[in-house]
Amino acid sequence: MGNAKLQYRRGGGSILSNSEQESVPDQLRVTDLKVTYGDFVAVERASFSVRAGECVAIIGPNGNGKSSIALAIAGLVSRSGKVEVDGVLAPARNPAWMAARGLSLVPERRQLFAGLPVVDNILLGCYSWTKNLRKARASDAFSEAVDLFPELQPRLKQLAGTLSGGQQQMVALARGLAARPKILVIDEPCLGLAEIVARRMYEAFKHLNESGRTIILIEENPLRALAITKRALRVERGILDERVDGRLAEHLAEAASLEVNPS
Amino acid sequence: MTTFGDLFLAGLSTGAIYAVFALCFTMLFRTSAVLNLAVGDFAMLGAMGVDFLYRVESWPLAVAIIFDLAMIGLFAFVYDLAVLRTALEGSRAREAILVLFFFTFSLSLFIEGLAQHMFGTNVVSAPPLWNGPSLQFWGLDLQRPAVLLIGLAILTGGGFAAYLRFSLNGKAMAACGDNALGARICGIRQPSFRRGMFVAMAILAGVFGIVESPMTGYVFNSGGSLSLLGLISAAFAGFVKPVRAVAAGLLIGIAEAMLGGYVSSQYQDTLLFTVLVAAILIRPQILGNLNPAN
Numbered sequence: 001m002g003n004a005k006l007q008y009r010r011g012g013g014s015i016l017s018n019s020e021q022e023s024v025p026d027q028l029r030v031t032d033l034k035v036t037y038g039d040f041v042a043v044e045r046a047s048f049s050v051r052a053g054e055c056v057a058i059i060g061p062n063g064n065g066k067s068s069i070a071l072a073i074a075g076l077v078s079r080s081g082k083v084e085v086d087g088v089l090a091p092a093r094n095p096a097w098m099a100a101r102g103l104s105l106v107p108e109r110r111q112l113f114a115g116l117p118v119v120d121n122i123l124l125g126c127y128s129w130t131k132n133l134r135k136a137r138a139s140d141a142f143s144e145a146v147d148l149f150p151e152l153q154p155r156l157k158q159l160a161g162t163l164s165g166g167q168q169q170m171v172a173l174a175r176g177l178a179a180r181p182k183i184l185v186i187d188e189p190c191l192g193l194a195e196i197v198a199r200r201m202y203e204a205f206k207h208l209n210e211s212g213r214t215i216i217l218i219e220e221n222p223l224r225a226l227a228i229t230k231r232a233l234r235v236e237r238g239i240l241d242e243r244v245d246g247r248l249a250e251h252l253a254e255a256a257s258l259e260v261n262p263s
Numbered sequence: 264m265t266t267f268g269d270l271f272l273a274g275l276s277t278g279a280i281y282a283v284f285a286l287c288f289t290m291l292f293r294t295s296a297v298l299n300l301a302v303g304d305f306a307m308l309g310a311m312g313v314d315f316l317y318r319v320e321s322w323p324l325a326v327a328i329i330f331d332l333a334m335i336g337l338f339a340f341v342y343d344l345a346v347l348r349t350a351l352e353g354s355r356a357r358e359a360i361l362v363l364f365f366f367t368f369s370l371s372l373f374i375e376g377l378a379q380h381m382f383g384t385n386v387v388s389a390p391p392l393w394n395g396p397s398l399q400f401w402g403l404d405l406q407r408p409a410v411l412l413i414g415l416a417i418l419t420g421g422g423f424a425a426y427l428r429f430s431l432n433g434k435a436m437a438a439c440g441d442n443a444l445g446a447r448i449c450g451i452r453q454p455s456f457r458r459g460m461f462v463a464m465a466i467l468a469g470v471f472g473i474v475e476s477p478m479t480g481y482v483f484n485s486g487g488s489l490s491l492l493g494l495i496s497a498a499f500a501g502f503v504k505p506v507r508a509v510a511a512g513l514l515i516g517i518a519e520a521m522l523g524g525y526v527s528s529q530y531q532d533t534l535l536f537t538v539l540v541a542a543i544l545i546r547p548q549i550l551g552n553l554n555p556a557n
Contacts, residue, residue, distance in 0.1 A: 076447060099450030111445035113438045115503070120434050128450035133431040175449070 025087070027052040027214050028073070028103070028183055032081035035068040035238075042068040045081070046240035048233055050183070055205075055215040057225035060235035066218045067108050069235065070187045073216075074098050074105040085183070099128035104181035108188040108218075110172040114161025118152060121160045121171050125178030136178075145174040148204060166197035173204060183214040190224065202228060268403045270524040271517060276409035276478065278516020282416040283471045284493020285500055285508035287464040290423055292502040293440040295457035297347065300367040302468045303489030304374035308335055309469030310476035311382040311483070313389035324390060332469050339465035342370060343458045351457075371486060378483040388476035408477045415474055419467060420509030427505070436460070495539065515539070 026049040035043040043065040050056050058066050072079035075095040083090040085101045095105075104125070113121050122145050126136035136142055146152065149170040155163065160171055169189060176184055186205065190198035206228050209215045219225035226232060233242050287302045309331060316327035350362045393411055397404040426433040438446045439453040446453050472481065496515050500508035518538065523531030 074448065076444070095447045096450040096452055099448070105448050107444075107448055111442055111448055113441040113445055115441045116434070116437060120438075123431065124434055124438050124446075124449045124451070127431060127435050131431050131435075133429065133434070136431055179449070 024051045024053065026050065026084075027054075027086060028216070029084040029087075030069075030073065030081070031084075033069065033072055033083065034080045035065070035072045035077060037077075042238055043072065043079075043235075043240070044238045046235075047081075048240065048242060050214055050216060052182070052214055053209070053212055054231065055209045055217065055229040057222070057229050057232040058216065058218045058235060058240075059220070059222040059225055059232050062220055065235045065238040065240075066220075067187050068238075069240070070105060070107070070185050070216070070218050073185060074103060076105075096128070099179060102180065102182035104128075104176040104179040104184050106172050106176040106184065106186045106189065108191060110168050112160040112168055112171055112175070114159065116160060117157050118160050118163070118171050119146075119156040122146060122174045122178050125175035126180075128179045139178075141178050141180045145178040148174055148177060149200075166193050166200070169193060169197070169201060173201070177208070181213060183216065184208065185216045185218070187218040188220060189217075190219070190221070198224065266524065268401065270520045272400070272403055272405050272409070274517035274520030275413055275513060276406070276516070277519060278513035279409070279412040279416040280471075280475060280489065280512070281492045281496040281516050282420065282509040282512025283412075283467070284489055285496030285512040286416070286420055286423065286505055287468055288493050288497035289500055289502050289505055289508040291457075291460050291464050292497070293427075294436050294460040295351075295453065296440055296443075297363050297457065297461070298367065298494065299370075299461065299464065300364065300490050300494070301371040301374055301486065302464060302493060303491075304371050304378070304486030305335055305339070305465040305468035306472030306475070306489060307378060307481050307483065307486040308338075308374060309472030310389045310481040311378055311387055311472075312469075313473050314387040314476075315382055317390060318387075328389075328473060331473075332466050335469040336462050336466045339462045340458065343461045346370075347457070347461065348454060351454075371490065375484050375486065382483060384483060386480040386482045388480045389473045391477040392474060406478060408474060411474050412471070412478070415471060416509050416512065420505045423505040499539070499542075 029049040031047050033043055033046040034041070046065075046069060048056075058069060060066050068077065071077045073083055075090065075093055075098045077093070079092055085098070085103060088101070090101070091097055098105075113124065116124075122142065123133070123136050125145060126139060126142055129141075130136050130139070146156070152167065152170055152174065155167065160168060163171065173186070173189070176186070189201050189205075193201070202224065205215060205217065209228065215229075217225050217229065222232065233240055235241075284302055284306075288298060291297050291299050291302075312331035312334065313324075313327050316322040316331060317324050320327075322330070346366055347363065350366050391408055393407040395407055397406050398410060399405075427437050435446065435449070435451045436456050438449065438451060439456050443453050492515075493512070496512040497508050499511040499515065502508075515535070519531055519535045522534045522538070526534055
């Protein structure tokens with residue numbers, strides 16, 4: 001697989017070549033997803049699929065349904081429609097099932113265990129595949145998660161709630177990674193973070209995608225997201241649209257004119 | 264010295280009572296942010312139920328204890344399934360703590376009514392599990408049930424602390440109380456932990472009632488005051504650490520005995536609560552993270 005054939009260079013979206021990608025089955029398929037909160041329709045009949053190893057951005061303004069899609073896929077809110085992981089139909093509102101099938105959510109606002117040490121937060125990421133503490137500690141998944149951000153090493157015993165926002169986001173991603181995810185759904189990872197930390201996070205996403213993880217990246221800032229993927233689904237007023245219209249094309253062109261490395 | 268020693272041992276015995284209830288509050292709150300105000304009533308059910316089955320119905324003691332505890336566990340399980348689950352699923356986190364406060368208080372009143380109907384209004388106790396004269400320590404007397412009680416408090420407190428620290432399930436349990444949404448994201452089934460802990464704490468309170476009742480005796484409405492003292496001790500432990508809950512219970516018991524012995528036995532409760540309130544005013548962070556938003 002020569003570099004020239006790689007679709008993923010800067011803003012690639014997949015580590016696979018076009019021909020390889022066509023043969024890759026869908027890892028996640030969402031059909032007619034609808035999310036409502038009371039009378040309010042947050043997401044209306046969204047359908048899309050994501051192939052193994054792909055990186056897909058879900059972009060759009062705040063409050064238009066992006067996070068609701070993430071929460072519904074992860075089984076955290078009620079929904080109608082179908083969600084399939086590796087061809088298996090997912091039960092609605094069953095986050096434990098989703099986590100066990102390898103879909104790991106790194107949620108908006110992190111949702112860490114503020115009163116527990118960093119190391120426990122990361123170890124609890126392993127809970128979806130083991131209930132054995134010794135096995136979790138000795139696992140490659142835990143090691144990889146802890147090693148992902150070396151700056152966390154001296155803070156493993158510190159309470160997660162006492163970390164800075166950027167460090168908390170690193171813990172959230174490490175916890176998601178400890179779950180041995182096949183699919184990482186990352187929701188607004190740079191909310192409120194300094195630009196330098198946001199770049200650090202994006203380097204990590206790129207690395208994780210290159211190592212074969214499927215990534216669904218929910219991001220308000222399209223330029224940031226399009227720096228590591230070319231495939232973007234736009235959500236506006238609960239409607240999901242994959243067509244490359246004028247505005248998205250502008251974003252793509254602008255992203256393409258930036259440096260190869262988002263840092 | 265003997266007076267001090269006697270007061271210390273008496274305080275330790277009383278403190279063990281608070282310690283076990285503080286432990287029950289702490290463990291359940293840590294799992295699910297639920298404050299179970301009926302925990303003292305489960306202790307009463309343990310004591311009065313065993314007395315009824317053993318003394319009135321003439322069942323063998325071991326069978327009476329096992330049956331009584333099984334019924335307490337079943338009752339707690341059904342209550343969680345029928346009431347707490349519905350209350351929690353229908354409320355936002357901040358509202359839920361108030362709603363559950365109401366529901367567990369109602370449960371306390373319900374159990375009191377049930378106990379009055381089933382066991383009457385007399386003071387009764389389960390038979391002592393460890394018979395014999397008082398034990399002597401450096402010339403001081405300590406009743407055998409008190410030794411069992413202190414042992415139970417220390418063992419269960421230490422056991423739960425070890426569970427939280429050295430097992431992934433224990434950490435998952437702590438995670439549920441810390442951030443329920445975060446726990447669900449990690450694939451932790453928080454309702455199962457809450458239900459398990461609600462049942463386990465009801466059974467532990469029942470065991471405690473059986474062990475403790477030979478010292479004080481129980482009547483149908485004994486549970487309320489026990490729950491209150493356990494709640495206060497748990498508050499002083501910050502509702503977080505089981506060992507701190509046990510220590511806080513023991514210390515409050517000792518303080519109560521000392522105040523009664525050296526200051527005024529008539530006003531010992533008043534003095535105790537004055538000291539506790541003063542401690543909170545001086546150092547409010549003692550109360551820990553009762554706010555679920557923390």
